[in-house]
Amino acid sequence: MTATIFWQLLLGFGAISLVSVGGGIAVLPEMHRLVVDVHGWMSDADFARRFALAQAAPGPNVLVVGLFGWHVGGILGMLTASAAMTVPTSLIAFGFSRLRARLLGRPWLRIIERGLVPIAVGLIAASGLILAQGAAESWVTAALTVISAIFVWRTDFSPLWVLGAGAIIGVLAL
Amino acid sequence: MPTRTDLFLTYGKIGLIGFGGINAWARRVLVEEKRWLTEQEYAETLGLGQVLPGPNALNAAIMVGDRFHGAIGALLASCSMFGGPLIILMGLAVLYDSYGEVPLVKAVLAGVAAAAAGMVLGTAVKMAQKLKPTLALLAVGLCALAAAGFFRVPLPMVVLGLAPFGILASWYGARSK
Numbered sequence: 116m117t118a119t120i121f122w123q124l125l126l127g128f129g130a131i132s133l134v135s136v137g138g139g140i141a142v143l144p145e146m147h148r149l150v151v152d153v154h155g156w157m158s159d160a161d162f163a164r165r166f167a168l169a170q171a172a173p174g175p176n177v178l179v180v181g182l183f184g185w186h187v188g189g190i191l192g193m194l195t196a197s198a199a200m201t202v203p204t205s206l207i208a209f210g211f212s213r214l215r216a217r218l219l220g221r222p223w224l225r226i227i228e229r230g231l232v233p234i235a236v237g238l239i240a241a242s243g244l245i246l247a248q249g250a251a252e253s254w255v256t257a258a259l260t261v262i263s264a265i266f267v268w269r270t271d272f273s274p275l276w277v278l279g280a281g282a283i284i285g286v287l288a289l
Numbered sequence: 290m291p292t293r294t295d296l297f298l299t300y301g302k303i304g305l306i307g308f309g310g311i312n313a314w315a316r317r318v319l320v321e322e323k324r325w326l327t328e329q330e331y332a333e334t335l336g337l338g339q340v341l342p343g344p345n346a347l348n349a350a351i352m353v354g355d356r357f358h359g360a361i362g363a364l365l366a367s368c369s370m371f372g373g374p375l376i377i378l379m380g381l382a383v384l385y386d387s388y389g390e391v392p393l394v395k396a397v398l399a400g401v402a403a404a405a406a407g408m409v410l411g412t413a414v415k416m417a418q419k420l421k422p423t424l425a426l427l428a429v430g431l432c433a434l435a436a437a438g439f440f441r442v443p444l445p446m447v448v449l450g451l452a453p454f455g456i457l458a459s460w461y462g463a464r465s466k
Contacts, residue, residue, distance in 0.1 A: 132342065132343055133342050135342050135344070136342050136448050136449060137339055137345070137444030137445050137447060137448040138339065138346075139343070139344040141443065164385075168382075168385055169378065170402070172374065173304065173305055173307045174304050174307050174311065174371070174373070174374020174377065175307065175310075175371065177344040177347070178371070178374055178378050181375060181379075182382055185379070190379065200344075201367075201371065203343075204341065204343025204344070204347070204348070205343065205348075205351055205363075208343060208348040209351050209360070211337070211341055211352075212351060212356070212363070216355075216356075226460050226463055227456050228337065229333065229463075230336075230426075230429075230452065230456030230460070231336030231339065231452060231456075232333055232336045232455070232459075233422060233427065233429040233430030233433065233451075233455055233458070234452065235332050235335040235339055236332060236416045236430050237429070237430040237433025237434040238339060238434075238437055238444070238447070238448075239312055240433075240434045241433065241434050241436075241437035241438030242309075242310055242437075242438075243313075243406055243407075243409030243410035243412070244438035244439075245437075246309055246402065247403075247410060249402070250402040250403040256399060256400070259400065259403040260403045260404070260406045260410070261407060262407065263403070263404040263405075263406070263408055263411065264408070265407075266411065267407065267408045267410075268414045269411075271321060274408040277404045277407065277408060278401055278404050278405060278408070281403055281404025282397045282400050282401050284400050285400020285401065286396050286400070288400075289395075
């Protein structure tokens, strides 16, 4: 990895991370602009494939930046891009967490915190919906999604059971 | 209260099983399995994580880690949540170009993705049910779902646009109690 690419990864993803309100995936269009349009590091299709791979893997979706970094700079590129995307905002979150501890119990803080709850839950539902649309390739996968949702909603068994079942049904039926 | 080792191992586990995104799994482990946070506490932490810039699951992990063990806790939770998946992703980055198009691999991934999507949806329904929101808060949540899920409004606009309404609904609920 050249020094130029190192700085491009560091500054590019660092800047993007600072505007990623709502989550790392919120800035996917900006990432596309950086990686495909500005630097021409990969094609449109490569970008989409890497995003799909990061979605399929466990862990924070934002790790897709690691795959972009890998593509242009190998393992160092992966670490640079991941760090640029996570370290600055983590420091902000930590500072905020400290501030919150000092303000604990203030009625206005309680009201703000409670007011943000429906956005958090609504966005989880929205991400489930978007994942479901992407996963619905046939009636088998659509049925799998519905059954899995009901299982997780109505029971307290570990959702790992439905993931395992999903893998097996995938092999048998798809 | 979890020890530092607990915090490290638990967030490591959340990262590694976090198919379809971390948040639904973090809730499952922290609220249902470990009972370190209540449903309400987890939802509030995640809500703050959404408003701050950066990956919201990471922001939430830092706040949870800090709550139990300060700066060390924040570091342990965030590093273990990212470490495992990062190693897996390195392996995938190497393998994917050779094996990504193998039909068996594609079939397994498609099945897991469909189940994970259902898991995330089921979690949202479960949270909504357990949090027992007021009608006004529920309406804000449904707006967030519709805006981000159906109309694909950019997330920063959804979060910053709806936050004032959420806070208003929360203030109204607190006042009428």
